[in-house]
Amino acid sequence: MTILARLDRWKEQGAISADQHTHLAGLSRREPFSIFLELNLLLYAGVVAFVVGLGWTVTTWSRQLGDIVVLTVLSGILGACSWYCFSRAPAWSPTETPASSPIFDYVLYLGSLVWCVELAYLENRFHVLSGQWDLYLLLSAGLFFFLAYRFDNRFVLSLALSSLAGWFGLTISRWPSHQDAEYRRYALLYCLLVGVGGTVLERRGLKPHFFGTYLNVVANLLFWAVLSGVFDRQGYGLWFFALLIACGASLAWGLTRRQFAFVAYAAVYGYVGASWMLIRGVNDLTAVLSYFAITAIVMLVVLIQIARRFGRPE
Amino acid sequence: MRLYSASSEETLRARQLLTDWANEGFLTKEQYQRLEQETVSELRTTNIFLRLVLFFFTLVTVGAAVALFFVGSGPSEQTIGVFLLIFAVVCYAAAEYSVFQAGLYRYGIEEALVVCSVGFLCAGIQFAFFSDSPYSPKLESLVPAVGAVLSLWIWRRFGLWYAFLAAMIFVAFLPGYWTSSHSAQHLIVAGFYAAGLVCVAAVRSRHRFDYLDDAYSLVEAFLWLGIYLAVNLQLSSFKLPTQWWSGPRAASEFARPFYWTTWVLIWCLPPIVLARGVRKKDRFVIAVGAIVAVLTFVSNKPYLGWVRHTWDPIILGILLTGVAVFIRRWLDAGSSGIRHGFTAERLSGKDKRWMDAGSAVFGLLTPQSMTPAPQTGTKHFRFGGGASGGGGATGDF
Numbered sequence: 001m002t003i004l005a006r007l008d009r010w011k012e013q014g015a016i017s018a019d020q021h022t023h024l025a026g027l028s029r030r031e032p033f034s035i036f037l038e039l040n041l042l043l044y045a046g047v048v049a050f051v052v053g054l055g056w057t058v059t060t061w062s063r064q065l066g067d068i069v070v071l072t073v074l075s076g077i078l079g080a081c082s083w084y085c086f087s088r089a090p091a092w093s094p095t096e097t098p099a100s101s102p103i104f105d106y107v108l109y110l111g112s113l114v115w116c117v118e119l120a121y122l123e124n125r126f127h128v129l130s131g132q133w134d135l136y137l138l139l140s141a142g143l144f145f146f147l148a149y150r151f152d153n154r155f156v157l158s159l160a161l162s163s164l165a166g167w168f169g170l171t172i173s174r175w176p177s178h179q180d181a182e183y184r185r186y187a188l189l190y191c192l193l194v195g196v197g198g199t200v201l202e203r204r205g206l207k208p209h210f211f212g213t214y215l216n217v218v219a220n221l222l223f224w225a226v227l228s229g230v231f232d233r234q235g236y237g238l239w240f241f242a243l244l245i246a247c248g249a250s251l252a253w254g255l256t257r258r259q260f261a262f263v264a265y266a267a268v269y270g271y272v273g274a275s276w277m278l279i280r281g282v283n284d285l286t287a288v289l290s291y292f293a294i295t296a297i298v299m300l301v302v303l304i305q306i307a308r309r310f311g312r313p314e
Numbered sequence: 315m316r317l318y319s320a321s322s323e324e325t326l327r328a329r330q331l332l333t334d335w336a337n338e339g340f341l342t343k344e345q346y347q348r349l350e351q352e353t354v355s356e357l358r359t360t361n362i363f364l365r366l367v368l369f370f371f372t373l374v375t376v377g378a379a380v381a382l383f384f385v386g387s388g389p390s391e392q393t394i395g396v397f398l399l400i401f402a403v404v405c406y407a408a409a410e411y412s413v414f415q416a417g418l419y420r421y422g423i424e425e426a427l428v429v430c431s432v433g434f435l436c437a438g439i440q441f442a443f444f445s446d447s448p449y450s451p452k453l454e455s456l457v458p459a460v461g462a463v464l465s466l467w468i469w470r471r472f473g474l475w476y477a478f479l480a481a482m483i484f485v486a487f488l489p490g491y492w493t494s495s496h497s498a499q500h501l502i503v504a505g506f507y508a509a510g511l512v513c514v515a516a517v518r519s520r521h522r523f524d525y526l527d528d529a530y531s532l533v534e535a536f537l538w539l540g541i542y543l544a545v546n547l548q549l550s551s552f553k554l555p556t557q558w559w560s561g562p563r564a565a566s567e568f569a570r571p572f573y574w575t576t577w578v579l580i581w582c583l584p585p586i587v588l589a590r591g592v593r594k595k596d597r598f599v600i601a602v603g604a605i606v607a608v609l610t611f612v613s614n615k616p617y618l619g620w621v622r623h624t625w626d627p628i629i630l631g632i633l634l635t636g637v638a639v640f641i642r643r644w645l646d647a648g649s650s651g652i653r654h655g656f657t658a659e660r661l662s663g664k665d666k667r668w669m670d671a672g673s674a675v676f677g678l679l680t681p682q683s684m685t686p687a688p689q690t691g692t693k694h695f696r697f698g699g700g701a702s703g704g705g706g707a708t709g710d711f
Binding site for chain 2: 001002003004006010015016020023024027028029030031032033034035036037038039040042043044045046047048049050051052053054056057059060061102103105106109153154155156157158159161162209212213216217260261263264267268271285286289290292293296297299300303304306307308
């Protein structure tokens with residue numbers, strides 16, 4: 001029985017009203033047909049193509065164009081985007097706020113990306129901060145966090161998170177003897193900062209719908225950092241212990257909140273780490289393959305139980 | 315032919331639509347709870363994350379078990395081939411059994427098993443029949459041919475969209491065994507896809523608004539994209555990145571009439587695909603129409619042998635944004651924001667979830683290409699470098 005036939009039956013049974021029937025049958029027949037997603041993708045692709053071209057043009061032709069022209073154009077676009085966003089923005093609210101116009105989010109995103117291009121140009125041309133790229137990234141991250149929370153924009157929130165991560169990474173890369181262990185520690189510090197920050201903001205009711213983005217970024221970075229410790233030649237025991245704790249926390253969070261991405265993180269990252277610990281130094285190929293065949297079956301059985309009990313389709 | 319009954323799949327679809335409508339507020343909670351009981355299916359499903367993880371661990375299990383079988387024994391390649399053929403049968407039978415017995419539906423496990431069966435079958439044929447014999451391209455084309463046939467069968471039997479994509483990829487390899495002429499290879503692939511398109515278009519008209527409509531829509535979109543890629547000589551090459559770096563594919567590689575016919579075709583196809591998608595209100599076909607239109611703009615200059623300019627992406631960006639804004643305004647100006655049955659408003663909760671996830675992921679990805687790269691400490695560093703820029707630009711300050 002097709003969905004249209006079901007709707008007819010539900011209407012006859014009185015389960016849905018005539019108005020509901022008309023509306024839902026229309027949706028099932030794609031009347032009207034929404035191209036909301038397609039238009040948004042077109043806008044996103046347009047903004048990205050524009051900024052890529054802008055960056056490429058500035059890079060290639062800056063000598064011919066001259067500083068004044070380049071900076072005037074970039075500042076003009078930046079100013080226009082800022083004016084548009086601040087003049088059209090709805091009143092600030094700590095909860096999720098719909099954009100005031102369909103292009104609003106993309107104008108803000110365009111402005112943020114042009115800010116990156118202009119900053120890169122300024123530093124490369126005038127060395128304002130004597131090559132202190134990490135400070136630019138920190139400044140940009142701060143600005144993007146402000147904009148993301150002011151205008152309720154996930155694109156810019158992601159820009160803020162990646163700029164902050166870039167600041168941590170660049171700070172370490174400047175050190176003459178940077179090593180994996182230092183990167184790892186700073187990755188953990190980043191996770192701690194972003195995780196605590198996101199949690200505090202969520203608890204205070206400030207754009208709580210952003211929390212999922214924070215959590216996913218933190219979870220993946222944390223697992224990568226801890227796994228890299230497990231793969232180290234020395235001192236991996238503590239990292240393995242940390243991995244087990246992270247997997248337990250991720251699994252518990254995923255099951256209680258029905259966010260199965262975290263169950264998947266726990267299963268895959270945990271399996272990779274535990275497998276490395278157990279087969280580290282084992283040279284017998286038969287033993288290694290037997291390990292994978294048996295443990296993968298065990299994982300399947302456990303996951304099937306989880307799927308049967310918790311994992312309904314979303 | 316299909317492993318699942320139509321009523322089961324139709325019930326699952328009804329359940330998904332009910333959930334979506336309830337989330338959007340089109341149904342009350344009481345209505346949803348009542349109607350949900352009428353859409354109970356015997357098929358066992360799970361969410362996308364568990365599905366992916368189950369798929370991964372099934373692949374690990376099967377891969378490790380098969381590798382374990384061959385370890386230490388050192389069999390000849392033909393023996394390996396024969397055993398791989400047996401494993402292919404075992405995997406396929408296990409997939410069918412898991413569906414019959416446990417009612418698995420897009421559960422990851424049965425999907426990984428059928429994927430393994432295709433891989434083992436192709437590898438098995440190669441090892442069993444062609445490992446010791448002299449190279450015979452026509453005979454060896456049996457490998458991708460069998461892969462394509464089994465993938466098609468799996469698509470029909472299990473309804474897995476990526477099995478159809480796999481079949482298309484196998485087909486793309488076939489002409490390489492039959493002829494060395496590049497033009498003929500392009501024509502044969504396009505011919506296969508066109509034949510598939512005719513068949514799908516004929517069949518899908520019977521399934522409008524039922525549970526198979528989306529599946530056929532996706533397949534039709536793949537076929538249009540396949541035809542376009544086969545016809546566009548600047549895109550349909552495995553050496554694409556190298557080719558575009560060193561310069562566009564020369565027209566001399568193909569006969570001139572053929573080359574220019576394909577150029578005409580890449581301009582004709584986008585409007586045809588878009589028109590069909592719009593007429594049928596088919597999301598996937600519209601998306602492919604938009605993609606091939608952009609690809610035509612991008613590949614036009616290499617086709618004509620013209621120099622690329624750094625501002626080309628700016629023009630493309632303005633064009634894409636302008637088109638999106640124009641369509642949006644045009645639709646909004648209609649009665650209740652609807653014109654000719656189209657609206658720019660969001661009607662489904664799914665769209666919002668896609669937007670939220672997409673904006674978070676794309677926002678994380680794009681800064682890698684936008685934000686400045688870390689600089690070395692040299693005082694002589696110069697911005698840019700535009701050696702590849704047109705018009706004699708050096709790109710230095």
